[in-house]
Amino acid sequence: MDLTLSESELAFQAEAREWLAANVPGEPLPSMDTAEGFLAHQAWERKLADARWSVVSWPEAHHGREASLVEWVVFEEEYYRAGAPGRVSQNGIFLLSPILFDHGTPDQQDRFLPSMATGEQVWAQCWSEPEAGSDLASLRSTARRDDERGGWVLNGQKTWSSRATFAHWGFGLFRSDPEAQRHHGLTYFLFPLDADGITVRPIAQLDGEAGFAEIFFEDVFVPDADVLGAPGDGWRVAMSTAGNERGLSLRSPGRFCAAADRLVDLYRERPDPAFRDGVVDAWLGAQAYRLYTWGTVTRLAGGGDMGAAGSVNKVFWSELDVALHETALDLLGPEAEVGSRWLDGYTFSLSGPIYAGTNEVQRNIVAERILGLPREVRG
Amino acid sequence: MRFELDDDQRDFAAALESLLSAADPVGAARAWAEDDHGPGLKLWARLADLGVTSLATDATPVEVCLAFEALGRHAVPGPWVESAAYLPVALGREVDGVATVALPPHVPYALDADVADRVYVGSSPATSVGERVGSVDRTRHLFPVSGDGEVHEEAFDLAVLATAAQLLGAGERILADSVTYVQQRKQFGREIGSYQAIKHALADVRIALDFARPLVLGAALGEVPASAAKVSAGDAAYLASRTGLQVHGAIGYTQEFDLSIWLTKVRALVTAWGTPAYHRGRVLAGLL
Numbered sequence: 040m041d042l043t044l045s046e047s048e049l050a051f052q053a054e055a056r057e058w059l060a061a062n063v064p065g066e067p068l069p070s071m072d073t074a075e076g077f078l079a080h081q082a083w084e085r086k087l088a089d090a091r092w093s094v095v096s097w098p099e100a101h102h103g104r105e106a107s108l109v110e111w112v113v114f115e116e117e118y119y120r121a122g123a124p125g126r127v128s129q130n131g132i133f134l135l136s137p138i139l140f141d142h143g144t145p146d147q148q149d150r151f152l153p154s155m156a157t158g159e160q161v162w163a164q165c166w167s168e169p170e171a172g173s174d175l176a177s178l179r180s181t182a183r184r185d186d187e188r189g190g191w192v193l194n195g196q197k198t199w200s201s202r203a204t205f206a207h208w209g210f211g212l213f214r215s216d217p218e219a220q221r222h223h224g225l226t227y228f229l230f231p232l233d234a235d236g237i238t239v240r241p242i243a244q245l246d247g248e249a250g251f252a253e254i255f256f257e258d259v260f261v262p263d264a265d266v267l268g269a270p271g272d273g274w275r276v277a278m279s280t281a282g283n284e285r286g287l288s289l290r291s292p293g294r295f296c297a298a299a300d301r302l303v304d305l306y307r308e309r310p311d312p313a314f315r316d317g318v319v320d321a322w323l324g325a326q327a328y329r330l331y332t333w334g335t336v337t338r339l340a341g342g343g344d345m346g347a348a349g350s351v352n353k354v355f356w357s358e359l360d361v362a363l364h365e366t367a368l369d370l371l372g373p374e375a376e377v378g379s380r381w382l383d384g385y386t387f388s389l390s391g392p393i394y395a396g397t398n399e400v401q402r403n404i405v406a407e408r409i410l411g412l413p414r415e416v417r418g
Numbered sequence: 419m420r421f422e423l424d425d426d427q428r429d430f431a432a433a434l435e436s437l438l439s440a441a442d443p444v445g446a447a448r449a450w451a452e453d454d455h456g457p458g459l460k461l462w463a464r465l466a467d468l469g470v471t472s473l474a475t476d477a478t479p480v481e482v483c484l485a486f487e488a489l490g491r492h493a494v495p496g497p498w499v500e501s502a503a504y505l506p507v508a509l510g511r512e513v514d515g516v517a518t519v520a521l522p523p524h525v526p527y528a529l530d531a532d533v534a535d536r537v538y539v540g541s542s543p544a545t546s547v548g549e550r551v552g553s554v555d556r557t558r559h560l561f562p563v564s565g566d567g568e569v570h571e572e573a574f575d576l577a578v579l580a581t582a583a584q585l586l587g588a589g590e591r592i593l594a595d596s597v598t599y600v601q602q603r604k605q606f607g608r609e610i611g612s613y614q615a616i617k618h619a620l621a622d623v624r625i626a627l628d629f630a631r632p633l634v635l636g637a638a639l640g641e642v643p644a645s646a647a648k649v650s651a652g653d654a655a656y657l658a659s660r661t662g663l664q665v666h667g668a669i670g671y672t673q674e675f676d677l678s679i680w681l682t683k684v685r686a687l688v689t690a691w692g693t694p695a696y697h698r699g700r701v702l703a704g705l706l
């Protein structure tokens with residue numbers, strides 16, 4: 040066991056820290072879910088990319104640094120410690136790119152990765168539908184084969200699509216074989232959100248901002264070149280993102296450690312012993328998550344995979360995030376209801392137990408795949 | 419960067435596991451509770467042969483954690499934290515035979531002073547040993563003692579860590595036994611383990627233990643204070659004990675059923691070597 044960083048990892052850390060200290064905006068950017076804030080966040084992504092910090096783990100040919108998993112975790116820690124802006128390009132760089140690298144054609148990689156790395160094209164994940172939430176495999180949006188034009192015609196509706204209000208491209212699953220059931224006969228498509236036949240309708244979230252949107256598809260043509268993976272193989276292709284989303288890449292420990300440190304600062308300013316336990320438990324939770332992640336990184340580096348442990352992870356970080364922010368609001372007392380970074384963080388944290396697979400669904404997975412208990416009865 | 423046991427550590431854990439699985443530690447614990455120390459002392463000697471009593475002086479805190487997790491998983495009775503974690507560090511040498519210690523106020527009684535060859539208060543021999551007091555854990559025989567030895571901080575932290583590791587082992591055992599039970603017990607025509615209320619409760623235990631373990635090992639490596647390990651392992655093991663009892667129903671509420679050994683041990687260890695409130699206070703003091 041050895042939790043020390045190597046010389047080159049330390050050098051990487053120092054370089055990241057120095058760059059971030061010099062470049063992170065002094066004032067927080069306006070919310071990325073406003074028109075102005077979206078542009079400001081895109082500009083920030085551009086700046087990151089120019090210094091090759093936007094996608095550190097990608098190959099050098101695609102704006103990356105070929106950073107190891109350890110370096111990626113280190114970078115995230117530095118990033119959030121520096122108070123840097125949220126990542127407007129998250130869906131693309133963390134959720135879609137691993138699939139593009141694994142399943143994308145060279146042409147798709149060349150067309151999509153560069154603009155994703157610079158934040159020029161922001162991506163939205165289009166999985167959920169009004170009738171297909173937790174039970175994603177019951178999705179109904181369709182893809183009809185169009186041999187003449189060499190592609191597919193999409194119809195149906197997607198919803199709760201984060202960033203879709205201002206994003207440029209979407210990735211999503213459609214039922215391409217009407218005869219097939221559930222996980223079979225689904226195809227993974229990439230499409231511009233301004234394509235003919237697509238209507239994006241913003242949805243105001245709890246805080247009033249249009250953080251997600253519903254998307255209507257009316258005879259939207261997608262060429263074969265924009266099918267990701269083999270037609271009909273969409274579920275398998277998509278599930279490689281699900282593991283990423285729940286597991287490491289969606290929520291690196293850096294953000295929780297930074298938030299826990301800020302919570303300790305808040306307690307120092309307002310030392311109310313009634314909430315002492317909440318502060319300590321938030322800090323312990325962030326440390327547990329940090330150390331747990333090093334264990335995961337060690338396992339992955341040794342060739343292991345995330346497996347159902349991603350579900351253990353997801354329940355833990357999402358509940359930690361809520362508890363941490365609740366404690367901050369407790370400490371703020373009657374000021375808690377007044378707009379603040381803590382309040383924004385709190386409101387956002389409330390969605391954590393819902394998105395990326397609800398925590399109830401994750402507990403089913405933990406119980407079935409890790410503990411070996413009987414599977415759920417299905418309707 | 420490598421946060422994983424190495425081969426030697428894995429081998430050591432496996433050797434302990436096979437010794438304990440074959441040794442009927444539950445029988446030893448039950449006998450110990452009835453003042454028959456024979457089987458427990460025999461087990462003590464075998465564990466000492468394997469090196470458990472020399473880990474605090476000769477190995478790293480990681481090995482200490484591995485040993486204590488195994489002791490917790492198998493509910494091995496006796497003053498192990500005292501003899502194999504606290505005293506070797508406080509005295510600067512391996513303890514010969516069985517010894518015990520009290521450190522009022524956090525460790526108010528000397529555990530199993532009746533079987534110990536030597537009884538200490540801090541690093542000094544106790545001046546007197548009083549009348550036995552009963553513990554919720556029937557295998558823990560507590561004795562008030564007098565004396566004026568000082569607390570050895572480093573030794574105390576290792577004892578706290580060892581207790582945390584023991585809690586982790588006990589929590590893991592309760593979870594494993596509960597998972598087995600809910601797959602056998604049927605009600606309303608199906609295994610109770612197929613009910614989501616049961617599945618989710620046990621999943622929460624899995625999650626709590628999975629995130630307590632890195633704090634225990636992290637504390638062994640000096641990344642976080644020992645108090646962090648104790649709070650987290652205590653919470654996780656306690657959740658395991660509450661959930662474990664609940665999913666067993668009435669059978670779990672009996673002394674005869676072996677689960678009781680771990681339920682009562684966890685309750686005792688949660689406040690042993692510093693209460694959760696004390697350790698939370700210590701963590702916070704270190705942060706402010």
Ligand SMILES: Cc1cc2nc3c(=O)[nH]c(=O)nc-3n(C[C@H](O)[C@H](O)[C@H](O)COP(=O)(O)OP(=O)(O)OC[C@H]3O[C@@H](n4cnc5c(N)ncnc54)[C@H](O)[C@@H]3O)c2cc1C
Nearest residue numbers: 164165166167172173199200201390393394395397399400
């Ligand atoms: C902030 C936010 C951002 C999102 N971003 C995206 C996005 O970018 N792209 C996208 O495609 N989707 C996105 N989603 C949607 C998200 O993936 C879904 O909300 C989620 O999958 C749950 O689906 P649902 O909302 O339809 O709830 P439902 O599936 O209807 O669930 C409602 C309740 O029932 C419970 N439940 C359902 N099934 C079971 C079961 N088998 N056992 C026990 N309990 C069960 C759930 O846990 C939940 O508590 C986002 C959601 C939020 C809140």
